[in-house]
Amino acid sequence: MANMMPQAADNGRMPLIAPPLIEARGVVKRYGSLTAVDGLDFAVMPRDFQGFLGPNGAGKTTLMKMIYCLAEPTEGTLRVFGIEVREDPRRIKARLGVVPQENNLDPDLSVWDNLMIYCRYFGLRGPAVERRARELLDFMELWERRDTIIMHLSGGMKRRLVIARALLNEPEVVVLDEPTTGLDPQVRHLIWDRLLELRDQGLTFLLTTHYMEEAENLCDSLNIMDHGHIIAAGRPLDLVRKHVGEFVLEMVADPELEARITREHPDFSRQRSGQRLYLYAPTSEALAPLVSVYGSRESRLRPTSVEDVFLKLTGREIRE
């Protein structure tokens, strides 16, 4: 895959001031009385790998659909490649790669035919795009399967094919809506490797996911969404430092014990979830004394992760 991204792969340097590839200002999306996205502002710069995290119904998929023009914003401006999404979707979509949440491949056709039909929608035909399709199938380790009908592919193969399909038109930005949901760890790691390789070649990515590990592995910056808002944004490590500190003590504690801890150590940031109590601190030393006093077999002192930030900000209750 030496030369997958001809137009994006410059000599490793970006111009000093590059315009954002995607720019949202006050973007609102309403479906009747339901407000799915409620005033989003963000920018995606060239070569970003931006993640959008959020509980179900936070508005992630709606946002992705607005970017690839399958939904229209109700208010605000959303520009992709400098083009307002309601004005010229065709020009935007020609330069985007889309991996939707659902594998919408043509089930009756073979792997190869799926790609050959799809590239026609972009007005692409002939040896050049066939060569590219072959490279992409190699890249996604699907070349051996090129004649297999889609319904006989495994879930992981379908997903890899959808990603390959999204790259056919040599996009500048790729939108990934939950690219690895429901896949086994081997396939997930394969997909992550490939996406990082593409990022290193200069591609820009937008990702939604429920896997914090995925967000941490892939994304340079994260947006945590809830109820249609971005409630926190930044680099993963900065988010961890800012919102939870780098260590957490996770313990089983009844309200009585919690009251006692609160009384004796009021300066720790705390969160309760059912039986469990979470105490956050910037260092493990700060938490160590508590382990010896209140600790039990269920206590764990561990480094924090984006997941702790996520659960702290969006709450630990289940969303339906």
Next chain:
Amino acid sequence: MTSSATPPHPSWPVPPPPAPPEREPAEERAAVEFALRPPRGLTAVGRRFLQVWYRDAYVFRRLWKTNLLPPLIEPYLYLLALGLGVGFYISTIDGVDYLSFVAPGILVTTSILQATFECTYGSYFRMAFQSTFDAIVATPVNPEEVSLGEICWGATRSLINAGALTVTLVILGRVPLLWIPVILALQFVAGLHFGALSLLITSRVRQTEYFNFFLSGVVFPVQMLTGAFFPLSRIPDILQPVAWAVPLTSMIDLTRGIMLDRLDWTALPQLAYVLATTVLFAELALRSMRRRLIA
């Protein structure tokens, strides 16, 4: 603003509140943004609709044996049952033998049913169960082009089956050879008409059960009113205007006029009516489908 809101003395006349702005700020902003709103309906269609047609044709070609044979056999059964079975008991009808009379009716109903099935169950299956339309609309193809591609593919199915049936009718000596291209063109238009109407329905339904209502509640009963199987003169006077209001009646009358060599001046307004309603249904289907696909 703030000082005038609280008058200095209660007895002073309170100035009327400022008139509300004509439009809310959000609407104002929207009006500016939408200055360049892209066209809608048929005017939004570019040549990419052909790629949607190609996709359907490609899948059809792969599965042609199961797709093609049953609908091909059905009209022959009608031809046998009506033309030879019922026809045996009828010496002449409307001045000709029954097979000659009923052949155009069977031809047109075959055409419209093909497009109707394709653009109801077929399109709905692609749209709702396979998310094919969503996949296509995420590319530079727009919803209007997807819709027109589907309608044209429905009409192509009509043309395929009408073509096969026409070969048989030629062998039976019921078709003037020189007029075959015109007859087939008419079948294609009939396919476009019913494809557009069907896709309009498809764009509005949430379950396939509604198609049963459309087919057994509208298409099949209306067929009985349109002179496909017996002359319209046998219909009660009160139903005559209803029958002629249905464009299908004109499609059958035109096809019969050609096949029995009795075209007259009424063909022109009938053709215009068929074409106009086809364009109307297509425009409505394209607009409705956009609303369905772009949330």
